Structures are given as C-alpha cells and as structure tokens.
Amino acid sequence: MTVLTGARVVTPSGVLDDGWVRVDASTGRIDAVGSGALPAGERQPVSGWLLPGFIDVHVHGGGGHDFTASADDLAGGVAFHRRHGTTGTVVSLMAGPVDAMCEQLGWVTELARDGAVLGAHLEGPFLAPGRCGAQNPAHLLAPDLPMLGKLLDAGQGFVRTMTVAPELDGAGALIGEAIRAGVIAAIGHTTATYEQARAGFDAGANLATHLFNAMGPISQRAPGPAIAALDAGGYLELINDGVHVHESLVRLVARLAPDRLVLITDSISAAGMTDGHYRLGDRDVHVTGGRAQLEPGGALAGSTLTMAAAVRHAVDGVGLPIELAAAAAATNPAALLGLSGDRGAIASGLRADLVLLDDRLAVDKVMVAGSWI
DSSP, X not given: OEXXXXXXXXXXXXXXXXXXXXXXXXXTEEEEEXXXXXXXXXXXXXXXXXXXXXXXXXXXXXXXXXXXXXXXXXXXXXHHHHHTTEEEEEEEEESOOHHHHHHHHHHHHHHHHTTSXXXXXXXXXXXXXXXXXXXXXXXXXXXXXXXXXXXXXHHTTOEEEEEEOTTSTTHHHHHHHXXXXXXXXXXXXXXXXXXXXXXXXXXXXXXXXXXXXXXXXXXXXXXXXXXXXXXHXXXXXXXXXXXXXXXXXXXXXXXXXXXXXXXXXXXXXXXXXXXXXXXXXXXXXXXXXXXXXETTTOOBOOBOOOHHXXXXXXXXXXXXXXXXXXXIIIIXXXXXXXXXXXXSSSOTTSBOOEEEEOTTSOEEEEEETTEEO
16 A cells, blocks of 8 residues: 655545545555545655546547547557546547548547547537537538447447537437437537527437537527526536636636536647647647637637646636636546546545646646556
C-alpha cells in the first residue's frame, strides 16, 4: 500500500486540506481516503491539489494527432491527453463517409478492448446542415436505421454516445434504437425549436452536445434547444475555454445543474501545439491565438483545450469552487457513462485514477490505475 500525503484532496464531500489517499497498486484501486492521522503504508509525500482523473467524453485529437487520420494518430492523441490528466477518453468521430467511420470505429474498439479508451462518440452523421459547425455538410445523412446498425456493428459495443439533430425526420425512432443498443443519445448540431429538442429528450436523449454551440439562440418566446436541455434534466456538455461559451453562462449552468455539468475539450489535433494550419477530419483549420477556425469560412472548429486547462479556467476564470470543477471534469461524466461505481471520484474502492495539480492548477503528475505515468 502507498499512502499519498500532503496534498489538498478533492473528494465528493469536499476538500480535505490535510488529506491522504491510500492506493493499492496490486488492484489499481483506492483503498482508503481520509485526513489527519496517517494509516499504515509506504508514505509518498505530494503537494498541491489531488483530483480524480479527468474523463473527456468529447475530443477529436491533440498533440498534433487527429483521431480520424490513422490508428497510430488515435493512440498518439489519447496518450497526449492522458499526460494532461485525462484518464478516461471517449473518442469523438466526425461525420464522414460511413465506410471510413466504420474503419475508425475499428481503431477505437482495439484501444477500448485494451482499456486505453472508454469507447466512441459518433458526432454525426445524423446532424442538421444548418448547424453543422465544423462538420462537412457533404457527409450528413437523414436518420437511417440500417445505417445506424452498420455503425453500431462496427463499434462492437463500444459506441458510448451519439449526437442527433432531433428535428430531422425519423430522429425519434433513431434515438430509440440507439438507446436500445446501449448508446447514450445526445441532442446537438441542431436547428430545433424548444419543442423539437424537448421531443428528442422525451424520446430518451440524455445529453446535450456542447451546450449553446451549434444550436439556436435563446429568446424569451423561443427558448430553443439549450433551455430544453436544461429543462429536461439531461447532462450538459460545455467547452470551457473562454471562447465557445461566456463565463456567465458557465456559472449559470453550474448553479442550475451542478450534478449534470460535464466539461469537455472538443479539442482537435492543435491542442498542445503552436498556432498554424491543422486538419480536423477532412477539413482545413487555422489556429490563431489558440482559437481554431475553419479555413475558409471562419466557423469555430473545436478547441485547443486540455481538460486540465478547462478545470483551471473553471476555477480561475469562471470562479467555480474546485470541488465543483472536479465533479464536472470527472464525477459527472462518469455518472453519465454509468461508471460511478468504477471511477470518477476519490473514494474508497474506485480506480486510482488521479491528477496532481500544483498550486497554479497546472498538471504535476498523473496516476492511472494506481501507477504514475
């Protein structure tokens, strides 16, 4: 047993200023958590903030690697984010030719079987052309059950989430079929009214894809899909980079739905890299000042975030308590995925996936299943 001592430990019940965490490396799990008098075990002093390992349920690449470019790029991008604190990754795949998406799902399943990723997020192809964002409209399809079946077969049980525009003809039936297959349906990339979006949630969708982005605005008589998502009680993704969503809206969602706020990166291959030209699927992207935009057109094309940066901005930029930021980056996404009994918090019996942040909330060390990487 190893006892990590000296850090401020962020737990579901609050911050333990003089906390300790006992890790059983043989099982890769947390044996006990407490404060004050130390339990038996080999002491390992650490300092700063100890948080649960981050879980990113929406990410396209990082470290110069686009997930859709090759199996090696997929593995390289996942490794990049792991070094920045993401110990659980749901790989997001852009809308593309269905055969290409099936090939990419094959790469995901190989990593998922080895435990390197948690599965796949299909961000398309059943999206609205009018709110396609960085997606290529040439690859978007109307809801099609046989096509959904082909994608799910390629995912071999590892398709975790799927974004659907609920206003499309047949979307309700498609959402129902996805849920029956064990997939979490998400509402996003949509021109839906409040009523159409609410119908999607009533059909079983339980997640909003990057809330406020790639969906209609809010007005007093036409509240739109963002308010439908808040009203329906689903989980709410937010890209917290100071570009995609105003800090006041992040605070609002955190106040209204703290247990449903899910921080994501939506990052592309440019995460962790310098400004310049990159690819997102089959689209050209230019990054200036860390802001990724389609070239040409200028639409936002994902982000250059890491989950650690999203957490840091949540605390320093938005003003959220660190325990709420940690929950949004780990505990809530674990609950969304049905993994609360396995990971997502610093608690006895859970996987010892931990992120040690320094006093400036920058990543110092990352532990995966009881071992520092």
